Amino acid sequence: MTAVPEDPGPGDRRPATGAPVDGWRRRWSVRTRALGEAARVRTRRFWDGAQPTLRQLWWTEEPVTPVTTVDRRAPEPLAVPAQGQVYVFLVRATYTWSSETARPELFGWYVDYFQQQAAQRLHRLAVRCAVEVPPHRPRDLHAALTAALADDDPPPWTYARGEVTFACEPDVTVHLDERVRKLLQPYWEQRIALECERDLARRRAEYAEERDRRDRQETPSATRAGDVSEPATTAPSANRSEATGPARDAGGMPGEAGRARRGSRPDGPVESFTPLEPLLPPPAPRPAPGQRPRPGEPEPPRV
Template identity: 75%
Template sequence: MTAVPGDPGPADQRPAPGDGWRRRWRVRARALGDAARLRTRRFWDGAQPTLRQLWWTEEPETPVTTVDRRAPEPLVVPAQGQVYVFLVRATYTWSSETARPELFGWYVDYFQQQATQRLHRLAVRHAVEVPPHRPRDLHAALTAALAEDDPPPWTYARGEVTFACEPDVTVHLDERVRRLLQPYWEQRIALECERDLARRRAEFADERDRRDRQPEATGARPAPRAPDAKDLFPLEPLLPPPAPRPAPGQRPRPGEPQPPAV
């Protein structure tokens, strides 16, 4: 027959010897954990103001403007008649607040060709109506066009990077036209120098005449002349040379003055 276990008695429900020890340590650990958490929370709440002062805060970046100037080769544009040309020299000032300094030069090289072509089209459109010996007229036309038709700064963008360009333009003569105009300008400069010299001479003569007529008009006597050295030290008349004395025992010639008696 198989034995059937009976119901556990009171003796079987008693805890094992180690269960009370574990239970006490479990309660003790829970109490220590709660106390540690409470102290940690209090410490953290008290340290919050100090930690906020020590936290790293990133200030907003201040935009820095980088500037560069480029003076490429002069632009050659045909003048009126398509025989001679003008030389258009331009200095480009580039500036940007969004480009990094290490990439600034690369962006300027990238946009420089576009700005040069833009100025070349503008110069060609106005140079065909200007005679080749009048660079000042072309400079005035380009200045007016830059101020009205296509005012700077010119803006260029690539992605999030933007650039501003301001051209400064000067116009020069063709070397062939310069050689043709050189004799004319040399003669003109010589004539202007002669005219300036004649004008200065006339002004000096008028001033001298006015200074001479001023005492006569006012009736005042002319200012006394400063004494000269001859006035301060007059020269005495020269005395006649002494008469020659005759030799001893020789009579004086008739008409000769007698020597004074000793």
């Protein structure tokens, strides 16, 4: 059999014998550069047209904004022994937990983990403050515990686990033991009753004083109105004027001291009229029967 040579492909063709090799290479290099330039132009056009669409599809991560998660817990009250170690105080605390680094789904787990530590911390402070406080004075314990929280161990309390950080702020109130409350109940009932009676008596005295003051204000106005409408027509008696009126001179008229002390009242009833004749001097006292008159006194008329 005679082997037939296969037809060479376009890339395996060799220039014909006698053809110039340089001219063939030159044509292929020009053709290649033209195709490459056309491909670059088409690729640039495609990229410029697809770039806005690709920008919309790009994945961009925005900066994470820290979010503060807050939770409040009110566990069972703490029993703190009072002075004498017989009765106790009940310390109720509300814990406010906050964190910026904990994830919301794990926040409750971290709070449960740190809650026991915060309760023990508050219990130590309360025991130290209540050792010298009588069991019936919860206000003193509250003041001492508040001062200890402000000076010795100020909140917020910080707790950390790994990269997660928590802040705790306790709000404390103090209550009486139930046994002490029963002992103090009769005392406070009596005290409240006495204070109510005292308040009632004080209010009655105020109302009576106000009524008397109102009556005194109404009485002079009525008297002044009666004096103006019905002026006096008779002069007062000598004895009454001597006992209640101002000092008078020998002629029976008011003296200078009486005028200076009394003053002038243009609208008063005394200035509204003038007596026609001076008042007579008061009669001299008469001696008892059988008694001689004193020197300088006129003798009484003999009947």
